[in-house]
Amino acid sequence: MDFQITLLPGDGIGPEVIEKAVQILQIIEKFTDNRFHFSKELIGGCSIDANGTALTEEVLNACRQSDAVLLGAVGGPKWDNPDSNIRPEQGLLALRKGLKVYANLRPVKVHPALMAASPLKEEKLSGVDMLVVRELTGGLYFGEPKGRSIINGQEHAVDTLIYSEEEIRRIVKMSFELARNRRKKVTSVDKANVLESSRLWRKVAMEVSRDFPDVILEHMLVDTASMRLVTSPSSFDVIVTENMFGDILTDEASVLTGSMGMLPSASLGNGKPGLYEPIHGSAPDIAGKGIANPIGMILSAALMLRFSLQMEKEALMIEQAVNRTIADGCRTADMGGSLSTEMMTEEIIRRIHE
Numbered sequence: 348m349d350f351q352i353t354l355l356p357g358d359g360i361g362p363e364v365i366e367k368a369v370q371i372l373q374i375i376e377k378f379t380d381n382r383f384h385f386s387k388e389l390i391g392g393c394s395i396d397a398n399g400t401a402l403t404e405e406v407l408n409a410c411r412q413s414d415a416v417l418l419g420a421v422g423g424p425k426w427d428n429p430d431s432n433i434r435p436e437q438g439l440l441a442l443r444k445g446l447k448v449y450a451n452l453r454p455v456k457v458h459p460a461l462m463a464a465s466p467l468k469e470e471k472l473s474g475v476d477m478l479v480v481r482e483l484t485g486g487l488y489f490g491e492p493k494g495r496s497i498i499n500g501q502e503h504a505v506d507t508l509i510y511s512e513e514e515i516r517r518i519v520k521m522s523f524e525l526a527r528n529r530r531k532k533v534t535s536v537d538k539a540n541v542l543e544s545s546r547l548w549r550k551v552a553m554e555v556s557r558d559f560p561d562v563i564l565e566h567m568l569v570d571t572a573s574m575r576l577v578t579s580p581s582s583f584d585v586i587v588t589e590n591m592f593g594d595i596l597t598d599e600a601s602v603l604t605g606s607m608g609m610l611p612s613a614s615l616g617n618g619k620p621g622l623y624e625p626i627h628g629s630a631p632d633i634a635g636k637g638i639a640n641p642i643g644m645i646l647s648a649a650l651m652l653r654f655s656l657q658m659e660k661e662a663l664m665i666e667q668a669v670n671r672t673i674a675d676g677c678r679t680a681d682m683g684g685s686l687s688t689e690m691m692t693e694e695i696i697r698r699i700h701e
């Protein structure tokens with residue numbers, strides 16, 4: 348089959364890591380009868396510089412027409428002006444909303460060879476294998492009203508945390524379906540002791556759970572969840588939560604795996620295309636040095652093969668090659684080693700061929 352893949356390298360280390368994911372996909376292609384057709388487009392700060400907006404309608408349409416979208420990262424100090432409402436991150440949010448990818452899957456697994464390097468003790472890390480399902484197109488990121496205004500001579504700002512029953516139901520239902528093929532436990536994370544939106548979230552989660560008697564549902568407050576992620580991370584199977592809680596908890600969870608640079612994600616809606624991006628950002632502190640860890644991006648490409656292109660065998664080829672590379676001691680700087688982005692990718696490619 349022929350697959351159209353839109354590449355959105357973005358800013359900072361985004362172009363550095365996406366180039367490596369493409370290199371890996373071109374190797375994988377040779378093992379199959381499928382053909383990947385890549386087209387590169389602008390998003391984020393580079394799009395602001397070229398077009399005055401972080402995502403043009405043309406680029407969004409190109410993404411909509413493709414089979415899958417691979418994204419590096421957006422943002423950077425050049426565009427960080429608290430008073431500007433033209434921001435790189437807006438492009439990413441418009442893309443997620445425009446593609447209707449409401450479910451952001453962020454798998455968190457700890458490789459045994461990286462346990463010693465983690466700030467947590469090895470016994471706590473053994474068995475850590477969770478899937479965070481983050482709601483991606485609602486909540487505080489998108490709720491209206493949103494904005495700034497002058498009230499009584501003082502500037503005020505508002506963001507709105509709003510969810511409809513339907514928005515909650517579809518993401519919770521997907522989490523239960525995913526849990527069925529895992530360890531059959533869903534932890535729904537909210538702040539129901541304070542937030543009305545969380546109390547609706549909890550009610551809908553309980554309703555959905557009735558259709559999944561084989562899956563355990565537990566509710567956990569987000570502050571407790573952030574503590575449990577470090578005290579008993581292996582107790583989690585599937586975590587489902589609203590947009591901002593999911594954003595924060597997954598950066599925390601990434602530390603368990605050894606580095607921010609390790610975690611991939613898949614953003615899915617009801618149809619194609621899916622959007623695939625590492626959870627990390629544009630890492631301005633290391634951009635341009637050729638030392639970024641490409642693993643989160645490469646594993647995102649594997650998720651793309653699995654979820655959008657139905658290429659499970661090839662997704663596993665990439666994941667197993669990455670696992671062997673780590674087991675053999677290959678490390679970029681963030682993992683405590685000295686391999687460049689290029690060298691790490693070469694090591695992974697070598698193991699795909701083995």
Ligand SMILES: NC(=O)c1ccc[n+]([C@@H]2O[C@H](COP(=O)([O-])OP(=O)(O)OC[C@H]3O[C@@H](n4cnc5c(N)ncnc54)[C@H](O)[C@@H]3O)[C@@H](O)[C@H]2O)c1
Pocket residue numbers: 360364419420421422423424436439607608609624625626627628629630631632633638639640641643681
């Ligand atoms: N999906 C995205 O595009 C995305 C995600 C998060 C942040 N951002 C944006 O990125 C910019 C920088 O944000 P930040 O610095 O808070 O977060 P960041 O994720 O870019 O970086 C946090 C820390 O992790 C390190 N890091 C991240 N990815 C790495 C990798 N692949 N290899 C090695 N080290 C890595 C960085 O060097 C930095 O020290 C901001 O503009 C932010 O809005 C974008």
Ligand SMILES: CC(C)[C@H](C(=O)O)[C@@H](O)C(=O)O
Pocket residue numbers: 422436439440594626628
């Ligand atoms: C850059 C930002 C808008 C984004 C988010 O908060 O969703 C990022 O932190 C992420 O985790 O993908």
Ligand SMILES: [Mg+2]
Pocket residue numbers: 594595598626
């Ligand atoms: Mg984030």
